[in-house]
Amino acid sequence: KAELEDLCFYYLDPEMYEKIKNAIAQRREEQERFIREVKEILERELTKAGIKAYIKGRPKHLYSIYRKVISKDIPVDQLHDVIGFRVIVDSVRECYETLGIVHSIWKQVPGRFKDYISLPKENMYQSLHTTVIGPYGQKMEIQIRTWEMDRIAEEGIAAHWKYKEGKGIKENDEKIFSWLRQIIEESQQHLSDSREFLENIKMNLNLFPEEVYVFTPKGEVKSFPKGATPVDFAYSIHSDIGDRCVAAKVDGRLVPLDYELKSGSVVEIITSPKQHPSKDWLTFVKTPRARSKIRQWLRRHERERSISLGKEMLEKAISQEHIRLSNKEEILASIAADMSLRSVEDLYAQIGIGSISANQVIGRIKQKLHIKESPLKLVTKLVDKLRKKKTETKGIKIKGLDDIVVHLAKCCYPIPGDPVIGFITRGKGITIHRYDCKSIKDADPIRLIDVTWESTEDETYPARLMVLSVNKMGMLADISAAIAKKEANIISANVDSTADNKGIAFFTVEVKNLDHLNEVIRSIKRIKDIISAKRI
Structure with missing residues (x-):
């Protein structure tokens, strides 16, 4: 890692590279004297304690020094924290004894101690890291580890087995195998995307050292990059x-999905069968596994939606043309092959995302069936199109566009009365969002389109509510009754309790418009022991 970083540093900023290299070289004698002095003190004190140790000291690699210069915003010649020491001993017990001796000799720098022995990194790296104020008031980092830990750190995981041939597989080995399998599986999913593949490998190999450690409810320790959610x-x-995760409890307290995990917390996940991944999740997840699985789900379901939409569009076009197909699958398979597509599903998907129009396929069907249209039929079709009703848009009016597929966004659940805007979505036509929806906050303005609500009769729309209440028996029944009283239908409900024993419930209800929804909310708020009720 250090070698690669220094090599990249040399090519990316050769001027700064040479400046730091020369500054280190000019202080070589001073550094060598400092290293000898520290080694003598450590060897003397460890020998007194009966600990046989190998001690190595050297300046940190150039890119590491460069990062300190940038983070502390100081000139190179004023940076003194550039020397690191490694102490290698025979056992884990001696690692901790050595740590105690180091802290008894020199004062520890607060917040700079890390125990990677009791909490190894996912790649099984183990060591004790501490920073102390050494001779002449100079800070120095000391790493303490066993010989085997040092071999793994220097030579990689393969070194772990090189010295253990014939000893069988232990629990620690299983963890390593599991970690390696995970890297292989996840990386294979990104072979078609070189940048994503590289990102996945870099994160899995822990090239980003800052980590947080949290616990499952059963006490299992899990490590994540800083900022993980x-x-x-x-x-x-x-x-x-x-x-299927909808929320989480951290130390018994309900938190949102983008909450930043802190070391030492106990994390419990709340799930719902109605939940599914969102593109928004990609903006805050930190691990390659999460990012990979979210993208995998989105791709799979985007294809499913495209196939469904394409099939619907083609069947509608076939019906409008009054074409009878006794061997539809056979003809469509032939057309798919003619268009260099592998299957009929691929044909539907291409129609769904707009790469191929339904009319193009209709034209090919007619060629296969040797159908010719009369001039009268062409005129009739044109008149029918001009007279076409706009009932498919479910209460949405789009300026200048009559015949287009419209969907209501499931991230914000817009309803009549909400200010709305349309977003042209590949494979879905136009998706209607609430104007303040976070999903379109950074959307390409070119893909946004003005839309308005039209009056509709007997039409209902889904809306989501969150209700917080005193946790008592019968509360769910009271809330359900209040919703039903306002003639709103409950589509789904997810109920849980908070750390301070309050009831929290998430509802998806069907309402006619914003006024109807507000009536439902007011009805819920009238219930005794309701703390809050709001739309989400």
């Missing part, structure tokens, strides 16, 4: 848990 935690357990 409950979604990362959920996917580390199982992809199904990740796909």
